[in-house]
Amino acid sequence: MNTKRLxxxxxxxxxxxxxxxxxxxxxxQALAAAGHRVGVYKPVASGLPAPGETHADGSACLSDxxxxxxxxxxxxxxxxxxxxxxxxxLAPHLAAAAEGRQVDAELLRTGLDYWRQESEIVxxxxxxxxxxxxxxxxxxxxxxxxxxxxxxVVAPNVLGVINQTLQTLITAATFRNGLxxxxxxxxxxxxxxxxxxxxxxxxxxxxxxxxxxxxxAELKWGADQFDQxxxxxxLANHDDPS
Ligand SMILES: [Mg+2]
Numbered sequence: 001m002n003t004k005r006l007x008x009x010x011x012x013x014x015x016x017x018x019x020x021x022x023x024x025x026x027x028x029q030a031l032a033a034a035g036h037r038v039g040v041y042k043p044v045a046s047g048l049p050a051p052g053e054t055h056a057d058g059s060a061c062l063s064d065x066x067x068x069x070x071x072x073x074x075x076x077x078x079x080x081x082x083x084x085x086x087x088x089x090l091a092p093h094l095a096a097a098a099e100g101r102q103v104d105a106e107l108l109r110t111g112l113d114y115w116r117q118e119s120e121i122v123x124x125x126x127x128x129x130x131x132x133x134x135x136x137x138x139x140x141x142x143x144x145x146x147x148x149x150x151x152x153v154v155a156p157n158v159l160g161v162i163n164q165t166l167q168t169l170i171t172a173a174t175f176r177n178g179l180x181x182x183x184x185x186x187x188x189x190x191x192x193x194x195x196x197x198x199x200x201x202x203x204x205x206x207x208x209x210x211x212x213x214x215x216x217a218e219l220k221w222g223a224d225q226f227d228q229x230x231x232x233x234x235l236a237n238h239d240d241p242s
Contacts, residue, residue, distance in 0.1 A: 006039075006115070006116045006119065006121070006122055007120070007121045007122075007149075007233065007236035007237050008039075008121060008122040008123065008124060008147065008149035008236055009027065009121075009122075009123055009124070009149055009150055009151070009152050009182065009232065009235060009236050010124045010125075010126060010143075010144050010147060010149040010150070010151050010152070011023060011024040011027070011123065011124065011125050011126060011151075011152050011154060012126040012129060012130055012140060012144065012151055012152070012153055012154070012168070013126070013128070013129055013153070013154040013155075013156075013168075014129060014153060014154070014155045014156065014161065014164035014165050014167070014168045015128070015129055015156070015164055016128040016129065016132070017189065018154050018155065018156040018187060018189055019154055019156065019187040019188075019189045019219070020125055020126065020154050021064045021067050021068065021125060022067075022187070022219070023152070023154045023185050023187055023219060024040070024068060024071075024123050024125040025067050025068055025070075025071035025072075026071070026219065026224065026225065026226065027123055027152070027232050028040050028068060028071045028072040028123045029071040029072070029073075030225075030226075030230075030232060031072075031121060031123070031232050031233065032071070032072050032073040032075075034233075036120050036121055036233065037075065037118070037119050037120045037121075038072040038073070038075060038119060038120070038121055038122070038123060039072070039075060039076065039114075039115030039116075039118050039119030039121070039122035039123070040065075040068035040069055040071070040072045040075070040081050040115075040122070040123050040124075040125070041080075041081060041082070041111065041112055041115050041122055041123070041124045041125070042064055042065050042068060042081060042082040042124070042125045042127070043082070043084070043108040043109075043111060043112075043124070043126075043127070043134065043143055044082065044084040044085070044086075044092040044103055044108060044127060044134060044135075045063060045064050045065060045082045045084070045085045045086070045092075045127070046085075046086045046087070046088060046089065046090055046091065046092045046094075046095035046096075046127070047087075047088065047089035047090070047095070048063050048085055048086070048087050049061035049062070049063060050087075063082075063085065064082070064125060065078065065081040065082035065085070066078070066081075068081055068123070068125060069081045072123070075118060075119065076114065076115070076118045076119075077114075080111070080114045080115070082111075083107055083111040084096075084103060084104060084107060084108070084111075086098070086099055086101070087099065091127075091128070091132060091133045091134075092127060092133070092134055092135065093133055093134070093135050093136050102136070103134065103135040103136070104135075105135045105136070105137060105138055108134065108135060108138065108143060109143070109146060112124070112147065121232075121233060121236055122149075124147060124149060126140040126143075126144065127140055128140065129168060130144065130168060130171045130172060130175065130179075131171060141171065141172075141175045141176075141179065142176075144175075144179050145175060145176045145177070145179060149236070150180045150181065150182035150235060150236065150238040151172060151179055151180065151181045151182060152181075152182055152183055152184075152185060152216075152235070153165065153168050153169070153172075153181060153183070153184045153185070153213070154184075154185050154187050155168075155184050155185065155186055155187065155207065156186075156187055156188070156189045157186050157187065157188045157189075157199075157200055157203050157204070157218075158189070158190070158192070158197060158199065158200075158203075159197050159198075159199040160199075161186075161199070161203050161207070162203065162206050162207065162210060165184060165207060165211060166210065166211065169181060169211060169212070169213065180238060181213040182213065182216070182235040182236075182238040183213050183214050183215065183216035183217075183230075183235060184207060184211060184213055184214070184215045184216065185215070185216060185217055185218070185219060185226070186203065186204050186207065186215055186217075186218040186219070187218075187219045188200075188218075188219060188220050188221035188223075189221075190221065191221045191222070204218060216228075216230050216235065217230050
């Protein structure tokens with residue numbers, strides 16, 4: 001296995017459907033705009049859009065790997081972004097079983113090697129949360145531990161986010177030798193307002209008070225940029241003493 005040190009970030013979430021892909025795409029886009037050769041990698045994807053599936057406005061539904069690849073400026077080969085894809089909206093090992101297939105645990109790991117060669121920095125999108133099963137044997141946290149990239153935790157600005165985020169941080173701190181968390185991104189995955197969810201106004205401050213990793217940015221509903229500029233390259237080297 002190629003062990004060349006590659007800076008990277010692994011984007012995980014406090015849960016599924018909190019906006020990991022959208023956040024990962026915005027990070028990849030910002031790095032590409034700053035002139036970096038950005039690799040994007042998703043070890044496995046399930047719940048793919050059906051062929052020809054469209055949004056309400058008629059635009060094509062893109063898979064996570066397509067979204068990531070386009071945001072990064074179409075680096076390398078699209079099929080390398082996610083070498084294993086399954087259609088059913090289930091955990092990957094179950095989605096694979098529904099097609100009479102199996103997740104290739106080795107390929108989850110070696111699929112990253114291509115991007116080690118192609119990139120200055122890689123943005124890896126996890127699947128679900130840290131303890132989401134990713135193969136018959138592995139959890140997302142296993143891959144996170146082996147890849148060694150600092151984590152970005154995507155937390156949705158909804159009631160319950162404090163509990164979800166702290167549980168994710170505790171998991172990161174205690175899994176194997178501990179996983180380094182570079183920061184939290186507070187994402188707005190829906191268009192709700194403070195009249196519908198009063199916690200929207202206090203969640204950021206509460207996270208900042210209670211969590212050790214910083215809230216590095218917030219992504220408002222419908223925004224295509226974070227509310228503040230972040231040096232993603234520096235965060236990717238978070239735990240590198242050199
Ligand atoms: Mg996703």
